[in-house]
Amino acid sequence: MKDKVLILTQQSGGGAFGSRRKYLHGEFSIQMKLVPGNSAGSVTSFYLSSGDGPGHDEIDMEFMGNATGQPVVLNTNVWANGDGKKEHQFDLWFDPAADFHTYTIIWNHKNVLFKVDNLFIRSFKRYADLPYPGAKPMSVHATLWDWDGSYWATQKGKVPVDWSGAPFVVSYRAYSVDACVPADGGEGSLLSCPAGTDRWMNRQLDDAERGTVAWAKRDYMRYNYCDDGWRFP
Template identity: 70%
Template sequence: MARRSLAPLALAVAATVVALALCFHPASAQSAWLDEFRTDGEVRSDFDASGKQVASLVLDENSGAGFNSTEKYLFGEFSVEMKLVPGNSAGTVTSFYLTSGEGDEHDEIDMEFMGNSSGAPTVLNTNVWASGDGKKEHQFYLWFDPSADFHKYTIIWNAKNIIFRVDDVTVRAFRRYADLPYPDARPMAVHATLWDGSYWATEKGKVPIDWAAAPFVVSYRGYTANACVARGGGGRTSCPAGRNEWMDRELDDTDRLTVAWARRNCLQYNYCEDGWRFPDGFPGECSRE
């Protein structure tokens, strides 16, 4: 009798364990966005209490880390939540960006976060490369501590402009002009990296990494890509039906207000004001902004 009575108890325990697992990871199967990426270096993966997958990149004296998408895209909206390196992160560079590759004619759209000494503001570097033509940086001081919690960073890329957003606040738009280079033909993969940028990241390289504070860790979660996937050659793409509101996205009145606010209060470097860098004249788009 005792042996027979254990069966219902075992089933009840098993059911409870399954229920608890679902409570702790209610959407893990749907949230495993890291499966869409290749990883390099030490990349830790876990799920938080809400069921969101969290990918953490680790930087030490031996290696940085990163992940890149298995798909390439031609236009889309790309977002991720990030929690940056806490404390003294001087010399480190954390990134979320798109690139077509490493060649001299490559295209790229960058959001890079440059580490700082404890207490100093974090700089967000935004940049655009088209057919190997770069040097189009706008750098902003973030108005919050990006290491204290997760914040959302978004790149919207279409045939009209590239929009950079922080917590759904638009801080910059890079417009397309018919007579100037613009990334519109080369499919790009999504990348995230954490690496040693001591030679330039903090105060133009004056403050290097303090390896005594290693390992450095940055975490990503909530990644989404609402975008056209490149299919083979010839510019063929597969676009998401009914989810392409980003395709014609340009600045609206609210965006123009927040861009103006970011310029007044947060912009600390604008390539269109760097005469030393462009002694023969500024890039063409500078006079049209």
């Protein structure tokens, strides 16, 4: 993929691009340089999705803009059969608009792993009795849009987009996919996979990587759905 930019103005409402193919398990990464300065109310995303239907699967990395000087929040989420609401949110520990950083999703039949640069920050494990995105092929998407008024927007929607700062620009480069493709284009078991798929097909965290997940949770997590008694009494 050539270097790309997405531009958000009040007239355009944002922009998006996506893969032509769908994939079933793999490693997906991209480098992004986010909106500089006051990005409150804007949302930049890199995610996988099987579609828009009520039973869709999806794996999200969403970057929620903030007021100047405040940390950008990374929202991670996993949907399976239309069941979502599995958010873990982290304050980024660097300025994501100052330079390009690499964001990676690893998806296999055992877990979904979220990675920022060289640090794993979340592992979403598969359990036999819980929905998991294991069978529906998904395409890759990148988007930029505004979330004015949304509960997940800046300060729960209290801080709107300052359109005087538009256009808002996000830059993308080094898009990479190392994944299996359904040979029949559908949801069957016939897959065309690259050589050496074990580098991600059975990938799980080792002890050191579990340590970085614990570090991110301890020092930078701002929301964990497991602790939300208001949404999940």
